[in-house]
Amino acid sequence: MAAALQHIDIHPRVAEALAAGRAVVALESTIITHGMPWPQNNEMAMEVESLITQEGAVPATIAVIDGRLKIGLSASEREELAQRKDAMKLSRADLAFAISQGRTGGTTVAATMIGAHLAGIPVFATGGIGGVHRGAEKSFDISSDLEELARTPVIVVSAGPKAILDIPKTLEVLETRGVPVVAYGTATMPAFWSRESPCPAPLRLDSPEAIAEFQKTRAALGIPGGMLIANPVPRQMEIPSAEMEAYIARAEADAAAAGIGGKAVTPFLLGRILELTGGRSLKTNIELVKNNARLAARIAVALAS
Ligand code: PSU
Ligand code: MN
Numbered sequence: 001m002a003a004a005l006q007h008i009d010i011h012p013r014v015a016e017a018l019a020a021g022r023a024v025v026a027l028e029s030t031i032i033t034h035g036m037p038w039p040q041n042n043e044m045a046m047e048v049e050s051l052i053t054q055e056g057a058v059p060a061t062i063a064v065i066d067g068r069l070k071i072g073l074s075a076s077e078r079e080e081l082a083q084r085k086d087a088m089k090l091s092r093a094d095l096a097f098a099i100s101q102g103r104t105g106g107t108t109v110a111a112t113m114i115g116a117h118l119a120g121i122p123v124f125a126t127g128g129i130g131g132v133h134r135g136a137e138k139s140f141d142i143s144s145d146l147e148e149l150a151r152t153p154v155i156v157v158s159a160g161p162k163a164i165l166d167i168p169k170t171l172e173v174l175e176t177r178g179v180p181v182v183a184y185g186t187a188t189m190p191a192f193w194s195r196e197s198p199c200p201a202p203l204r205l206d207s208p209e210a211i212a213e214f215q216k217t218r219a220a221l222g223i224p225g226g227m228l229i230a231n232p233v234p235r236q237m238e239i240p241s242a243e244m245e246a247y248i249a250r251a252e253a254d255a256a257a258a259g260i261g262g263k264a265v266t267p268f269l270l271g272r273i274l275e276l277t278g279g280r281s282l283k284t285n286i287e288l289v290k291n292n293a294r295l296a297a298r299i300a301v302a303l304a305s
Helices: 012-019 030-035 040-054 075-081 095-100 109-119 144-151 167-176 208-220 241-257 262-276 280-304
Strands: 008-010 024-027 058-065 068-071 088-090 105-107 123-125 155-158 181-184 203-205 227-230
Touching: 008 012, 008 109, 012 024, 012 058, 024 040, 024 109, 024 280, 030 040, 030 058, 030 075, 030 088, 030 105, 030 109, 030 262, 040 058, 040 075, 040 280, 058 075, 058 095, 058 109, 068 095, 068 109, 088 095, 095 109, 105 109, 109 123, 109 144, 109 155, 123 280, 144 167, 155 280, 167 181, 181 208, 203 208, 208 227, 208 280, 241 262, 262 280
Parallel strands: 008 068, 024 058, 024 123, 088 105, 123 155, 155 227, 181 203, 181 227
Antiparallel strands: 058 068, 058 105
């Protein structure tokens, strides 16, 4: 931590809350730089921060700006980041690269977990985690988000793995790596834009307090790593999976035809699905992130008390 501090700027509001032992929720920024178009990305980030504040916690959006690892952004920093064309998409492999090169980038779930843990923030809200891509048996495309969940003790609140992924394989990898997957208030694994996937949830809990207690118990037993909370999107905003599947298949085919690979896959698919659904997928994405932020704040409050 001491060595890390030379590269980190903790926003005063966040530093104060951490020093006082108050609830803080980390937020990622790849969703801002690569997950949603301007200006909805900035509006989403702003709304999510104010929801967390309303729940009695302090939001800390994490990003790399001009070589500094930012824990908490000012409104102008966030707005500028949301419009930057040169932002990298940063994960465990290249977080330090961007810092050492003075670059700017959005942090993925994996990189945000690293930043949150360095700052002492135990909970983080996102939309959907990365995971095992469809066809991974050929492409080997498995998000480093899964590896990070196995290593770094941060609770990640999501709406499940993104539905563009192979959800059964993603759950298998998480189980192998010892990552608890907890569905919130349901026995079925949610699937990002949809409340239900075909998979049963590995674990279920029904309150923020129970989630906080579970993570405290893991820590007490010396079991390392984070956990994944899968919080279903609100019913009135969901797009049922039967409907999403056609759009996902089409977007996958377009990605293959365009030769999209590596880090570009997830942003391409999200962007293409936005077009195919006439913007509906974006509206749902925004609502599910807000829903996750609210739950993350409640977990943070439960952990802090
Ligand atoms: N949730 C969203 N939109 C996003 C992401 C999450 O609603 O764009 C981002 C997260 O930063 C996650 C990344 O870590 O997508 C996964 O990218 P990949 O599949 O390349 O690992
Ligand atoms: Mn990938």
